[in-house]
Amino acid sequence: MSAVFSLSSVGFSYREWVALDGIDLTVTTGERVALLGPNGSGKSTLLRLLCGLAFATTGEVRAFGAPLTEARLTQVAENTAFRRRLGLVFQSPDVQLFNATVLDEIAFGPLQLGWSRAQVLAAVDAMLDRFGLGALRHRAPHRLSGGEKKKVALASVLVTEPEVLLLDEPTAALDPRSRDDLLDLLSGDLVRGRTVITATHEMDSVAGIAARAVVIAGGRIAADAPVAKVLADTLLLRRVGLIRGAGRLRLEA
Amino acid sequence: MPDGATPFGRCGCARGPGGGIEGLLHGLVGAMEHAGAAESTAARRGLLQALDPRAKLIGLGALILSVTLTHRLAVLAALFALAVGLAMASRLGPGRMARQVWLGVALFSGALALPALVLVPGPAILHLPGLGWPVTAPGLTSAAFLLGRAETAASFAALLILTTPWSHVLKAMRAVGVPVGLVGLLGMTHRYIFLLLQTALQMFEARRARMLGPPGVAARRRMLVAGVGVLLTRSLALAGEVHLAMVARGYRGDVRLIDDFRLRPRDGLAAGVALLVPVAILLGGR
Numbered sequence A: 001m002s003a004v005f006s007l008s009s010v011g012f013s014y015r016e017w018v019a020l021d022g023i024d025l026t027v028t029t030g031e032r033v034a035l036l037g038p039n040g041s042g043k044s045t046l047l048r049l050l051c052g053l054a055f056a057t058t059g060e061v062r063a064f065g066a067p068l069t070e071a072r073l074t075q076v077a078e079n080t081a082f083r084r085r086l087g088l089v090f091q092s093p094d095v096q097l098f099n100a101t102v103l104d105e106i107a108f109g110p111l112q113l114g115w116s117r118a119q120v121l122a123a124v125d126a127m128l129d130r131f132g133l134g135a136l137r138h139r140a141p142h143r144l145s146g147g148e149k150k151k152v153a154l155a156s157v158l159v160t161e162p163e164v165l166l167l168d169e170p171t172a173a174l175d176p177r178s179r180d181d182l183l184d185l186l187s188g189d190l191v192r193g194r195t196v197i198t199a200t201h202e203m204d205s206v207a208g209i210a211a212r213a214v215v216i217a218g219g220r221i222a223a224d225a226p227v228a229k230v231l232a233d234t235l236l237l238r239r240v241g242l243i244r245g246a247g248r249l250r251l252e253a
Numbered sequence B: 001m002p003d004g005a006t007p008f009g010r011c012g013c014a015r016g017p018g019g020g021i022e023g024l025l026h027g028l029v030g031a032m033e034h035a036g037a038a039e040s041t042a043a044r045r046g047l048l049q050a051l052d053p054r055a056k057l058i059g060l061g062a063l064i065l066s067v068t069l070t071h072r073l074a075v076l077a078a079l080f081a082l083a084v085g086l087a088m089a090s091r092l093g094p095g096r097m098a099r100q101v102w103l104g105v106a107l108f109s110g111a112l113a114l115p116a117l118v119l120v121p122g123p124a125i126l127h128l129p130g131l132g133w134p135v136t137a138p139g140l141t142s143a144a145f146l147l148g149r150a151e152t153a154a155s156f157a158a159l160l161i162l163t164t165p166w167s168h169v170l171k172a173m174r175a176v177g178v179p180v181g182l183v184g185l186l187g188m189t190h191r192y193i194f195l196l197l198q199t200a201l202q203m204f205e206a207r208r209a210r211m212l213g214p215p216g217v218a219a220r221r222r223m224l225v226a227g228v229g230v231l232l233t234r235s236l237a238l239a240g241e242v243h244l245a246m247v248a249r250g251y252r253g254d255v256r257l258i259d260d261f262r263l264r265p266r267d268g269l270a271a272g273v274a275l276l277v278p279v280a281i282l283l284g285g286r
């Protein structure tokens, strides 16, 4: 299996604030990885680095076998080739959705990648169908409900069929029903065959969306193991703040 | 949420208690939502809606040019009548035009035009009641031109915006040769202003929710001053995020949209007729 991403002692700072430090991580083709960490641990920052929206301040990020640098992505051909292969669904759909209609929103990615009009329309229709969004086709994305927004955001990224899918808290702030809906989509054949990296701090959804869990705390990797093993390690999860301390302690005592 | 409703109340008609800055914000968000509502007027079956966006852009542009060229009140009046006629034929009633265009423009340019009534020298035709200031005939003409030009030009511009989805307006601009950067900027500005207003409103509401009782005038002013700085940094951050989200999906500065336009004979005809207007004005001695 070839490596999709390999990071060696990667660090990243927002000005003087160190958000990531000493990250070593390899993700191979087809893997489904959960990035677990409490608020502010650096999950979103790591996804940005993987997606080439920010660049490591120290260490090296390699993507698809080559170093991922700002210089590489300023070349049009390289940029298009790279963007075609991976998609990022942002944490906040209000950031992700900027088009006038749902149709334009889903068509945006394919159009930027230079697909023909017929190809774009066929792909958009397939996505609307798949996500049950047909009725919303001409609605303004910023006026949809939270659950609908998340679906449109996901559809707008999946439409280009990226090999690698980066999801930033796909189920945060959804009601249980919408959450289950979305989790179904994320464990079904929509994502089959793709490399999927999902950032989350919701422990109960992890098992369905990943086989491997990477725990991040304070910008460092605290654990990297199969999901079952990480979920069983309550000591670790409590230490990094992913599960509540007091309640569990009493149960165990 | 039903169409026309914002997260903050129906189409901005809802006023925050106490009006003031919040009322203004509600109003502005409402106005931006109207741009969204323009998507619904743009979907109606009407004369202008049936035309190609490029033809509309060129044709209405020519009419706006005519408005600025003419020096005859009669021509200006005819152009205004044309704007009203086009609006009616495009299912935009006078009520809607008045609310969305005429009233605002009248208030704004009226403030500029009023002084001209008394400041332009000439024979007095009447005296302002109470103040006794003389209103001069040239003053009246000058004020009529100011107001007439503003109203008519704004009407033509509004006809374009109200009968064309915003994304098509942008694409038509690209098609007639407006530079990528400018079009991209306009597209982004639209989105950013909306985000900015939403953020502002949320900040105000969040603050008010944490206060006991309605704020006094002084407190309100302090909130405003403290808010502006935070708001600017926040919206810049947000704008940066939106830009990143676009880059992540392959955006490189060009606006590419789905609908490819098709020019039909009637589109060419409409644009051609409209282009004749400024030409006629120039040839006819303005």
Ligand SMILES: Nc1ncnc2c1ncn2[C@@H]1O[C@H](COP(=O)(O)OP(=O)(O)OP(=O)(O)O)[C@@H](O)[C@H]1O
Pocket (backbone or CB within 6 Å): A014, A017, A018, A019, A037, A038, A039, A040, A041, A042, A043, A044, A045, A046, A091, A201
């Ligand atoms: N634009 C920024 N400027 C400065 N600091 C930032 C910026 N974005 C994030 N940070 C900081 O970097 C750290 C990591 O943030 P990040 O958003 O990656 O965390 P996260 O794990 O995604 O958190 P959450 O679960 O809340 O989304 C945080 O301490 C945060 O305050």
Ligand SMILES: [Mg+2]
Pocket (backbone or CB within 6 Å): A043, A044, A045, A091, A168
């Ligand atoms: Mg995050």
